[in-house]
Amino acid sequence: MTTAKPQQAPTAAPGAVPLSGPRFHTDPARLYREMRQEHGPVVPVVLPGDIPAWLVVGYRELHHVTGDTTLFTRDMGLWNQWPNIPDDWPLLPMVNRRQPSIYYTVGAEHQRHVDMVVPALEAVDPFELRRHAEEIADALIDAFCGQGEAELITGYAKLLPILVLGRIIGFPDSEGPELTRAINALADGGEDAIAAHRYVQDAMSRLLAAKRAAPGADVASRMLACPGFTDEEYILDLTAITAAGHLPTSDWIGNSLRLMLTDDRFAASLSGGRHSVGEAMNEVLWEDTPTQILAGRWASRDTSLGGQRVQAGDMLLLGLQGAHGDPGIQGEGQATTGGNNAHFSFSHGEFRCPFPAQEIAEVIARTGIEVLLDRLPDIDLADPSQTLTRRPSPFLRGMTALPVRFTPTSALGSAR
Known part of the structure; x- marks a missing residue:
C-alpha cells in the first residue's frame, strides 16, 4: 500500500464547516443547501480533532469522484493527515489504513477480496432469507403486540437485520443484541467507538473458530472455503459484511416507518395494501438515506474539483444525501419518488455496495415493514x-x- 511522503499536513480551508452539531440531525437539507450556497458542490469541512477534509455534495462531482478510481482512490495510505491522527481517534474504525479488508484495499488486492465475498453472498437463498426475516419479525412483534404500545427502533428495527444476518452469515441469535449495541457505538464515533470495534472483531473471531470446527451452509463457511486469506482478513471481511449489512438496513426500516407514519400520502396503506411500501423505501433512499456521508476517497495528485483546489492526499467524503438534494438534478424540496434508482445510497462505481448485498438488505427491510403492517394494521405514532x-x-x-400505539393483539407464537 502506498505511503504518503513526509510533509506538513494541510490545515482546514477558511470557513470550513465542522462535521458535527445538531443541524445534521434536525435539518440536514437546509444545512447542505447553505453549504452549497457558500462553498459550491465541494465543501471544506473539519472532522473531530481539527482534521480537514472535503465533503462532496454536488451530484455530478460525486459521480466523478466515485467513478474515477485512479484520481480519487480508496488507498487511504495516501492520506496527508496520518501524522495528526492519534491512536484513539474516534473515527479510526471507519478509516484505517492497517485493515486489509474488502473496504480498505484497492486494485488487485481489492478484487481478491471481492472474489471471495461476493460469491459467498450470491449463494444466499432468497426464499430462505425471506423465511428467516418473516420468522424473526414475527418473534420480535410477539414480544410487544399484546401491550398496545412499543418502541420500534430498539425493539424491532435495530434487532431484525442483525438477527437475520446472523442466520445467513453463521453467528447465533444470542450474539445479536450485543453486536447491535457495539456496531451502533462504532458507527456513531463516540468515546466508546474503539472498544466497540474491538468487541465486534472478537465476535467475528469466535465465529471464525466455530465455522472452522463445524462448517455450515452459511456465508462465513463459504468464505473459509476460499483459501489464501489470513485469519485477520477473514475477520475484517466478516466485520465489514455484518456492519455494512446491519447499520443501513436497520435505519432504512426505521426511516421508512417514520415516513409512512407521518406522511398522509402513505396513510391509506397502513390499513390495507402494501403498494406504497416500496415507494416509501425508495423515497427514503433519496430524501432520508441511512448513510448520509461515506468515507472516503483520497486524491492521488493535486487537482481541481467543483471550484476547489484539492491537494494530493486530501480526504474526500462522499456526501450522498447532500448530492441527492443538488438542485441541478431536482428542485429544492421536491421529493423524488417512483422508480428512479439513480441515487447514491449504495454508492457508485467500482466500490459500490455489491448487488447481492443490496438485495439482501432490501429483502430484510421490506419484509420487516410488511410483516409489521400486516400484524398491526392500525399502528400510529404515540x-x-x-x-x-x-x-x-x-x-x-x-x-x-x-x-x-396500536390495538393489542395475540402473539402468533401462542397460537402455534
Missing part, C-alpha cells in the same frame, strides 16, 4: 412527529426512537 430525534452522527441518519 408521540408528536416533531419530537422524534435522530442518532447523533453526521455519517448515519436513523431514528433514536419511534414510539407507537
Whole structure:
C-alpha cells in the first residue's frame, strides 16, 4: 500500500464547516443547501480533532469522484493527515489504513477480496432469507403486540437485520443484541467507538473458530472455503459484511416507518395494501438515506474539483444525501419518488455496495415493514412527529426512537 511522503499536513480551508452539531440531525437539507450556497458542490469541512477534509455534495462531482478510481482512490495510505491522527481517534474504525479488508484495499488486492465475498453472498437463498426475516419479525412483534404500545427502533428495527444476518452469515441469535449495541457505538464515533470495534472483531473471531470446527451452509463457511486469506482478513471481511449489512438496513426500516407514519400520502396503506411500501423505501433512499456521508476517497495528485483546489492526499467524503438534494438534478424540496434508482445510497462505481448485498438488505427491510403492517394494521405514532430525534452522527441518519400505539393483539407464537 502506498505511503504518503513526509510533509506538513494541510490545515482546514477558511470557513470550513465542522462535521458535527445538531443541524445534521434536525435539518440536514437546509444545512447542505447553505453549504452549497457558500462553498459550491465541494465543501471544506473539519472532522473531530481539527482534521480537514472535503465533503462532496454536488451530484455530478460525486459521480466523478466515485467513478474515477485512479484520481480519487480508496488507498487511504495516501492520506496527508496520518501524522495528526492519534491512536484513539474516534473515527479510526471507519478509516484505517492497517485493515486489509474488502473496504480498505484497492486494485488487485481489492478484487481478491471481492472474489471471495461476493460469491459467498450470491449463494444466499432468497426464499430462505425471506423465511428467516418473516420468522424473526414475527418473534420480535410477539414480544410487544399484546401491550398496545412499543418502541420500534430498539425493539424491532435495530434487532431484525442483525438477527437475520446472523442466520445467513453463521453467528447465533444470542450474539445479536450485543453486536447491535457495539456496531451502533462504532458507527456513531463516540468515546466508546474503539472498544466497540474491538468487541465486534472478537465476535467475528469466535465465529471464525466455530465455522472452522463445524462448517455450515452459511456465508462465513463459504468464505473459509476460499483459501489464501489470513485469519485477520477473514475477520475484517466478516466485520465489514455484518456492519455494512446491519447499520443501513436497520435505519432504512426505521426511516421508512417514520415516513409512512407521518406522511398522509402513505396513510391509506397502513390499513390495507402494501403498494406504497416500496415507494416509501425508495423515497427514503433519496430524501432520508441511512448513510448520509461515506468515507472516503483520497486524491492521488493535486487537482481541481467543483471550484476547489484539492491537494494530493486530501480526504474526500462522499456526501450522498447532500448530492441527492443538488438542485441541478431536482428542485429544492421536491421529493423524488417512483422508480428512479439513480441515487447514491449504495454508492457508485467500482466500490459500490455489491448487488447481492443490496438485495439482501432490501429483502430484510421490506419484509420487516410488511410483516409489521400486516400484524398491526392500525399502528400510529404515540408521540408528536416533531419530537422524534435522530442518532447523533453526521455519517448515519436513523431514528433514536419511534414510539407507537396500536390495538393489542395475540402473539402468533401462542397460537402455534
